[in-house]
Amino acid sequence: MRAAPALTVAVFLLPIAAGLVGTLLPAFGYLPAIGGSAFNLDGWRRLASYPGFRSSVAVTLTTGVVTSVLAVFVAFGFCAIAHGLGWMRRIGGWLAPILAAPHSAIAIGLAFLIAPSGWIVRALSPWLTGWTVPPDVATVGDAAGFALVLGLLLKEVPYLVLMIVGAMSQVPVQQHLAIARSLGYASTESWVKTILPQIYPQIRLPIYAVIAFSLSVVDVALILGPSNPPTLAVLAVRWFADADIQFYFPAAAAATLLLLLVVAVIAAWFGVERIAIGLGRRWIARGRRRSGVTFGASVAAGAFGIVFALSLAALVGMALWSFAVQWRFPDALPQAWSLANWMRRLDGLAVPAWQTLLIGAMATAIALVLVVGCLENEARARRRPGAGALWMLYVPLLVPQVAFLFGAQVLLVRANFDGTLAAVVWAHLIFVLPYLFLSLADPWRAFDPRYARTAASLGASPARVLFAIKLPILLRPVLIACAVAFAVSVGQYLATLFAGNGRVATLTTDAVTLAGGADRRVIGAYSLLQALFPLLAYLFAAALPALLFARRRGLAATP
Amino acid sequence: MRLFGVLLLLAGMGFGAAAQAQDLKWNEVVAKARGQTVNWNAWAGDEKTNAFIAWVGEEVGRRYGIKVNHVKLKDTAESVARVVAERAAGRNSDGTVDLIWINGPNFLAMKQQSLLFGPFTHVLPNFAYVDTARKRSNLIDFTIPVDGFESPWRMAQIVFVYDSKRVQQMPGSAVELLAWAKKNPGRLTHPSVRNFLGATFLKQALYELAPDPSVLQTPATDEKFAAVTTPLWAWYEQLLPALWRQGRQFPENGPAQRQLLNDAEIDLMISFNPAEAAVSIDAGLLPDSVRTLVFAKGTIGNTSFVAIPYNAASKEGAMVVADFLLEPATQARAQDFRQMGNFTVLDLSKVSPEARKRFDDLPKSPALPTNAELGTTLLEPHPSWMTRIAAEWEKRYTK
Secondary structure, X not given: OOHHHHHHHHHHHHHHHHHHHHHHHHHOOEEHHHOEEOOOOHHHXXXXXXXXXXXXXXXXXXXXHHHHHHHHHHHHHHHHHHXXXXXXXXXXXXXXXXXXXXXXXXXXXXXXXXXXXXXXXHHHOOOOOOOOOOOOOOOOOOOOOHXXXXXXXXXXXXXXXXXXXXXXXXXXXXXXXXXXXXXXXXXXXXHHHHHHHHHHHHHHHHHHHHHHHHXXXXXXXXXXXXXXXXXXXXXXXXXXXXXXXXXXXXXXXXXXXXXXXXXXXXXXXHHHHHHHHHHHHHHHXXXXXXXXXXXXXXXXXXXXXXXXXXXXXXXXXXXXXXOEEEOOOOOOOOXXXXXXXXXXXXXXXXXHHHHHHHHHHHHHHXXXXXXXXXXXXXXXXXXXXXXXXXXXXXXXXHOOXXXXXXXXXXXXXXXXXXXXXXXXXXXXXXXXXXXXXXXXXXHHHOOOHHHHHHHHHOOOOHHHHHHHHHHHHOHHHHHHHHHHXXXXXXXXXXXXHHHHOOOOOOHHHHHHHHHOOOOHHHHHXXXXXXXXXXXXXXXXXXXXXXXXXXXXXXXXXXX | OHHHHHHHHHHHOOOOHHHHHHHOOHHHHHHHHXXXXXXXXXXXXXXXXXXXXXXXXXXXXXXXXXXXXXXXXXXXXXXXXXXXXXHHOXXXXXXXXXXXXXXXXXXXXXXXXXXXXXXXXXXXXXXXXXXXXXXXXXXXXXXXXXXXXXXXXXXXXXXXXXXXXXXXXXXXXHHHHHHXXXXXXXOEOOOOOOOHHHHHHHHHHHHHHOOOXXXXXXXXXXXXXXXXXXXXXXXXXXXXXXXXXXXXXXOOOHHHHHHHHXXXXXXXXXXXXXXXXXXXXXXXXOOOOEEEEOOOOOEEEEEEEEEOEOOEOOHHHHHHHHHHHOXXXXXXXXXXXXXXXXXXXXXXXXXXXXXXXXXXXXXXXXXXXXXHHHOOEEOOOOHHHHHHHHHHHHHHHOO
C-alpha cells in the first residue's frame, strides 16, 4: 500500500516526462530528427505571424470560458431544483447513453440536427418554411463558436451532474435541508446555501477538467467549431499532421501556448472562487429567505432539459442514419430503410470490439488499483501527498494529446515496446488514471472516518476495513469512477494510434478513419457501437449498488 | 537514369541492403516474400477502397502466401510521421510500415529525406504494361521524377459532379464557373485550400487564367508567383461572395463536400475521381440524378502510387503487392465502378486481348464519363505552387 503513490508516479513519470519534453523542446526549436538543433524562437514567431492567430486565441478562450461557466451554472442549477425528485436517484441511468457516446458521435449528431440541411429544418420543411433547398446560414462551424459551445455543453453538463450526484452521497443532504427549510428557506435556496458550498470542493477537480477539456478539445472543434481560423488545439493538430515536417515547431509552440492558456484560466477560476467564497459567505449570512436563486435555477433546469433533449435527438438521428438507405433533404425521415449497413459492419467488428473491451477493462482495473492504493495510503498516513507529485497526474488532461504523444511514441519505439497491446493499455492508463482519480478522490476523502475508527476499535485490520467497510459504502462512487474511466479508454483515439503504431485497432480508431469518408450511415453505426460498451458500464454502475444493497437502506439510498 | 538512381541510393541511404535493389531477380523476390506480412498503410475513409484492399489481401495471400494488413490511416502524413519517428529512434530495419499509398507532397517529403526503398519498379514484371507515354503522371509525380521509388496503381483526374435536376447550364471553364456561381449564389463551394482537392480547384483555375501555363511546371519563386497568380486572385475575389456560406466556411475535404451535395446544400462540386458520380450513386452517397462534367480545355490529372519505406520489414512482400496491383485483371477490377471506379494506369494497347476485353466489358453508367469525354489531362504543377497557393489563400482569407 505504501508503494502505491510511488508506483503511480513511476508509471506516469516516464511518458509524461517524454511527452513534455516532446512538446517543450520543439517549441523552442530543438528537434534533431528533423534538423532543429539550436534553441530559437522561430516556432513562436511563425505561430504569431499566422494570419488568424489572434482570432484563433480569442475564439479558443471565449468558447472555453463560456462553456465552462455555462456548464457549471446549468449543472448546479439543475441539481438545485431537481435534487429531491424521485427519479434523480437513477439519474446515472438516464444520463448513461449520453455519457457513454463518444464526443465525436454527439458532435456529429448535433451537427446533423442543427445544420441548415439538418433534421430540425427537414422536419419543418417545406410545409412550414417553404424551403426546398437549405438556407445559406452558418449554424454549424460559425466563426463565433456557438455551435462548438453547444456541442461541448451536451457532454459536459451530464458529466458535472453525475459528479454532483456522486458528491451529494457523501454529505448528509436530507438533514441539512430539513433544518434550512424549517428556517423558512425555499427548497432550492436551501440546497444552494447549504449543500452547494459543502460539495463544491469535491466538484472543483472535475470543473478544472472541464475547463481544460473545453480549451483543448480537438474532435468536437473539428466538427462543430470554426475552421478559418480554428481553435488553437485544432491548429496545433493540423500543423503536427502537416506533410511539411518543419511545421512541427509552430505546432509545438501552439501546444505550449494552449497549455499556458489552460493553466491561466484555471488560475483565474481559482481566483474567482476565492472572491466568490468571500462574497458568498456574506450573502448566506444575510439570511434573505428569497432571492433570485430559484429563478436562476429554473432557467438552468430548463437549459438542462434542452441539452438533454438535444443529446438524445442527436443520438437518435445518428441511429436512424445507420438504418437508412438514402435520406435526402427535405424528407423528415429516410425514404428507405435497410439492415445492409449493419450487416456490412459485422465483418470488421469482432477484433476491434474485443480489443476495445480488453484494453478498457485492463486500463480501468490497473488504474483503480493504483488510485485506491494512493488514496488509502493517504488516508492511513493521515496526510495529503505533496501537491507536486499529484499535479503530475493532471498533466495528461492539460497538455494537448498530439504534442504529448509524439514524445511518448519515440520512447516506445526505442524500447521496442510499440505496437503491442500492453503499450496501448499503458498509453490509455495515462489518460484513464487522472479521470478515475478525480472522480473518486473527493468522495473517498469525504468518507466519514468514524466508520473506520469504529471498525478498528472492534478489532478489524486496515485491510479488513478497506474491503469490508470502505469499499461497500463507497461502491457507487467507485463504480461511477470506473464507468467514467472505461468510457475515457473506449474514446481514446490518438493514444491507441501512437502506442499501437497502427497495429492495434479499436472501435474508435476504425470509426475515426471511416468518418473521413463522411458517410453518415457508417458514422451512425459506429457511434452506436462505440457507445455500447461504456453504456453497459454506466448502467452497471447505476444498477449494481441498488441490487447489491437492496436490503441495506442506508447504502442504497441517495439523498 | 539508372546510374543516377544508384548514386542517389548509395549517397542518400548507405544502409547496404537498399543497394541490392538493383540486382534483385523476380523469382527470388517472390520466394523471399512467401510468409511475410505486409503492413499496407492506406487512407481508409472510403469503404469501397477498403474492400478492394481487403480483396487484394485475399488474392496475394492465396497466390503468394503473403498476409496483407491494411493499416487504416486518416491521413497519409501519419505514415510519414511514423517512419520519421522510427528513424529518430534509430530503427533502420524491421520497420512497422511496409507499403504506403502515397503521392505528391508526401512523396516529395519522403524522397527528399531519403526515407524510401528503391528504385524497385524495374524489378516488377507488370510494370511493363504501365502507360508511360500518354499518362506522363506515371513517371512524374507533381513534377518530381519518380525514378522508380514508387509504383503507380490508380489514376485521378479533376471532374465536376453536379445534380442534373438543379443545374441546367453546365459551366465548361473557370470563367463560366464564375458566371454560374453569380447566378446561383451559395450553391458552389470547394474544400479548404489546405486540402489537396481544394488546392487543385485553384490550380485548375490557374491553368486557365495564367498568362503562360507552362511556367507552372517549374518551381515557383516569389516574383513568378505574384505575377502569375494575379488574374487568379482577381477571379477568386469575385467568386468568393457567391460561394456557399459567402466563402467564410469551407468543407474540410472531398467527402465532406460530397455530403453537402447529398444534403442539397450545394449543386456542384469538384472531384478527383472521374467515376465519383457513378460510384457514389451505387453506394447511396449521392442521388441518382448526379452527372459528371469536364472542362473543355482539359483538367488536371495525377497518379496515386505505392511506395516502400527504407526500413520496411517486408520489402519483398511489398514489391509483390505492388506488382499485383499492376496486373491487368486487378486494374480492370479497380476500374469497375461497383468495386472502386478508378481509371487504370495501364496502356491498354500493351496488354493481352483477353485483358483488353475485361476493360471493354466493364459496366457503364450515365454518370460515368468515357475516356473520350475526359479529354486532355493536364500535368500537375510543381508542388511549390500548391504550397504557395495554400499559404496565400490562408493569408488572404483567414481573418
